[in-house]
Every structure is written in C-alpha cells, then in structure tokens.
Amino acid sequence: MFGFSIFLNEGLTNETKKYIEEMAQNGFSGIFTSLHIPEDDAAQYRKRLTDLGSVAKEHHLELMVDISGEALERAGFSFDRADELIEIGVTGLRMDYHISNNQIARLSQKMPIALNASTITDGDIKELQEAEANFKHLEAWHNYYPRPETAIDKNWYRQKNQWLKSYGFTIQGFVPGDDKLRGPLFNGLPTLEEHRGMHPLAAALDLLEDTDKVYIGDSGLSKEVLKQFSLYLKEEKIKLNVKELDKQVEYVLGDHINRQDEARDVIRSAEARFKDIPNIEPLPVRKRDLGAVTIDNKNYLRYMGEIQVVKQCLPADEKVNVVGQVIEKDQALIKHIKAGQKFSLESVEKND
Numbered sequence: 001m002f003g004f005s006i007f008l009n010e011g012l013t014n015e016t017k018k019y020i021e022e023m024a025q026n027g028f029s030g031i032f033t034s035l036h037i038p039e040d041d042a043a044q045y046r047k048r049l050t051d052l053g054s055v056a057k058e059h060h061l062e063l064m065v066d067i068s069g070e071a072l073e074r075a076g077f078s079f080d081r082a083d084e085l086i087e088i089g090v091t092g093l094r095m096d097y098h099i100s101n102n103q104i105a106r107l108s109q110k111m112p113i114a115l116n117a118s119t120i121t122d123g124d125i126k127e128l129q130e131a132e133a134n135f136k137h138l139e140a141w142h143n144y145y146p147r148p149e150t151a152i153d154k155n156w157y158r159q160k161n162q163w164l165k166s167y168g169f170t171i172q173g174f175v176p177g178d179d180k181l182r183g184p185l186f187n188g189l190p191t192l193e194e195h196r197g198m199h200p201l202a203a204a205l206d207l208l209e210d211t212d213k214v215y216i217g218d219s220g221l222s223k224e225v226l227k228q229f230s231l232y233l234k235e236e237k238i239k240l241n242v243k244e245l246d247k248q249v250e251y252v253l254g255d256h257i258n259r260q261d262e263a264r265d266v267i268r269s270a271e272a273r274f275k276d277i278p279n280i281e282p283l284p285v286r287k288r289d290l291g292a293v294t295i296d297n298k299n300y301l302r303y304m305g306e307i308q309v310v311k312q313c314l315p316a317d318e319k320v321n322v323v324g325q326v327i328e329k330d331q332a333l334i335k336h337i338k339a340g341q342k343f344s345l346e347s348v349e350k351n352d
Contacts, residue, residue: 002204002233003062003215005028005174007182008048012055017222020055025158026226027233031064031092032215033072047073053089061111063089064114064141068096071102082110104138105131114141119154125167140164143176144180144189144217151193151245160208161303168181171222173211174188175203177218177227189217201228201238201330219321228333237342238333240309242324244349245286249323251277252295252307255344262339265314269307277305285316291326291334293345309334309345 004023020031035049049065057061069079077085085093092112095104105128107113115124117140128138140161145151161171172281175195176188188196195203200221204214221229224241231237242249256269272295280297286296292310296303300319309326311334326334327348335342 001030001213002028003032003213004063004213005026005217005219006052007219008035008045008052009100011048012051014165017055017119020057020061020094021065022057022226023189023221024061025089028061028229030064030215031056032064032066034066035135035290036066036068036096039228041335043076045071046077047308049075049086049090053091056091057089062091064092064094064112065090066094066096073351079107081105086111091131091269092139099131099141100164102131103126104128108137112156114138114139114172115169116140116320117142117160117169120164120169122234123177138169139172140169142174142191145193146173146185146189148187148196149193151190151196152169154192154194157192158210165210170212170217171210173207174215175200175207176216178219178239179218179222180219180220191217199329199332200225201232202203203227205232205333205336229239231344235325235342237344238337239344239346240330240333241327241348242345243327244324244347245324248280248282248283248295248321248322249293249347251280251305252323252349253345253347255342256307258337258341258343260339265311267305267309267311267334267337267343271345272305272307275305275307280304282318283321285318287316288314288322289298289325290322291328291331293326294320294322294326309337309343311335 033052035045052061061122091294094114101124104113114140120140164171173191174189176190178200181188188195190222200216207214228239256271259270280295282297282299288310290310290313294308296306297319298304
C-alpha cells in the first residue's frame with residue numbers, strides 16, 4: 001500500500017485538495033499528517049484536521065495522525081473520545097513519546113495505532129501484551145529524517161523489521177518526494193539514507209521488499225513520477241523514460257515484459273520476438289552504459305531484433321546497436337525489473 005503526506009502548517013487550499021484527489025485517483029490509499037501544534041494555533045489545527053478528515057473520507061483514504069497527548073487536547077480532542085476522531089475521518093494514530101503502553105493498549109481496541117518502529121523494545125511488547133493490546137491494530141511506523149546523513153541504515157532497518165514482524169506488526173516506512181520538498185532543509189524526507197535524492201518509485205519498490213506500507217514523506221511528486229507510480233499501482237508496470245540516440249529507437253519503444261529466465265547483465269524483452277522488425281543494419285559501435293537500450297543487428301544472425309536494457313556497463317559490440325539511453329533519474333528503477341516484470345520504454349523527446 002502506498003500513501004502520501006499532507007502537513008497542517010496551513011489550511012487546506014484548493015491546490016492541496018486537487019493534489020489529494022489526484023493521488024487517490026492514481027492509486028494511493030492513505031494520508032499521513034502530524035498534529036504538533038504551536039501554542040497559538042490550537043483552534044486552527046482542529047479545523048484543519050477536521051477539513052483534512054473530510055477530504056480523506058470523500059476519497060476513501062486512510063488518515064494516520066502523528067500526535068502527542070498534549071497537542072491533541074489543545075486541539076480540543078481527547079484519547080478518551082476516540083470515537084470523535086473516527087467520526088471526522090481519522091483512521092489511526094501514531095503515538096509520540098510520553099504516551100503510556102496502557103493507554104496505547106486501550107486505544108488499540110478501537111482503532112489502528114502506530115508506534116515508533118525505531119524505539120519499540122522487548123519491554124514495550126511485554127507491557128502491551130499484559131495490557132491486552134489488540135496486536136491486529138498495532139503498526140510500527142518508522143521516522144523520516146530531514147537532515148542528510150541521519151536516516152537509517154538499510155541493514156539495521158531490515159533486521160528491526162524482521163523482529164517487529166515476529167510480533168505481527170504492520171511495517172511502514174517513508175521515501176522522499178521529488179517536488180515541493182519540505183523545508184527548511186529541502187533535502188527530502190526518507191527513512192533510509194540511501195534513498196535520499198533517489199527516484200521516489202525506486203525507493204518505494206526497495207522498501208516494499210520488507211515493508212507493508214510506503215508513504216511519500218515530502219509534500220509532492222512531479223507529474224511524471226506520479227504517472228510512473230500510477231502505472232505501477234494500476235498495471236504493475238515500470239515505465240522507463242528513454243533519450244533517443246538513433247531513429248532505430250522506434251523499434252524498441254512501447255510495452256515489454258522481462259523474460260522469465262532473468263539475465264545477469266541485461267533485461268531481455270520477451271516481446272521482441274513478436275514485433276515485426278525489418279532487417280536491422282549495424283550502427284557505429286557504442287559502449288553500453290547502465291541504462292543503454294539496445295537492439296541486435298543483422299550481424300547477430302537469429303538474435304537480430306532482440307531488445308535489451310543494460311543493467312551494468314558492458315563493452316561495445318558490433319552486433320548490438322545502442323539506440324537509446326534510460327535517463328539518469330530512472331536508472332534506479334532498472335534493478336526492480338525482475339523476471340516476468342512488465343515495463344515500458346517511452347521517449348522523452350516524444351513526451352516533451
């Protein structure tokens with residue numbers, strides 16, 4: 001499941017409402033927000049959360065709210081009146097520090113409750129069990145990290161998640177956006193440091209290997225990246241944008257499926273054999289860099305017409321024509337095109 005973030009530092013504008021609608025239409029199913037309230041804004045935050053809940057309900061979106069007990073009370077809500085939160089569209093609460101495990105256990109009987117994945121201990125598990133928490137409603141949500149060099153190590157993340165899953169927790173993590181990055185640092189909001197600056201969909205697919213819910217930490221996705229998410233969510237297809245290097249690229253553009261016998265060095269299109277391709281004349285040889293899009297020429301005899309995307313740098317080959325290049329931003333997606341994975345190659349020139 002994929003979700004996205006909406007921050008309540010301002011009221012819901014028409015632009016934000018349109019963004020929420022777009023995200024829902026393109027397959028996203030949850031909103032994350034935070035209710036950490038400045039002293040003088042309590043009344044405004046109550047209205048903003050109520051408005052956001054209304055929009056979330058309208059588009060059938062989950063709404064997880066990061067909250068402390070103090071901020072909740074200043075906004076006019078209470079843990080003792082969880083039904084009121086559910087009524088306005090809040091579907092879950094992510095608990096901040098200083099909220100007791102007994103209180104978390106009581107709330108878990110009414111709604112999904114997210115704990116800070118990084119700080120859950122054996123002691124917490126024991127206390128929650130003793131308090132008869134509903135573990136089917138307990139989730140473990142990781143943090144995002146605005147400051148470079150402070151986000152989580154991938155190996156630690158996976159080890160922690162394995163431990164959490166042994167207790168039945170649903171696991172969540174954040175990946176950065178690529179538009180409207182959150183200030184004041186504007187360096188993305190990832191859970192894993194290696195995802196900072198990475199293509200958001202590539203980062204999301206990476207997390208999905210051992211994460212149940214992936215949310216965009218920042219406030220926006222570019223139109224092109226949103227389209228790539230949409231294709232993946234609706235058709236399970238990975239779209240790669242390709243820079244044209246030769247007119248023969250017309251033979252390789254379009255929809256493909258990676259062969260079931262996955263190659264080490266290249267993605268091999270299983271669809272190539274069904275394409276009506278004429279005699280392919282050799283082109284001047286080029287080194288095949290990561291993301292090179294190639295078609296075998298007539299010198300490869302029965303392999304003529306084979307279409308590939310290169311997964312690691314390979315030497316030039318007089319039998320292989322390099323006709324396109326996956327743009328740098330999309331190259332991180334290549335490793336996620338596994339055996340049987342649908343993908344498409346689309347020209348950036350034709351999209352302009």
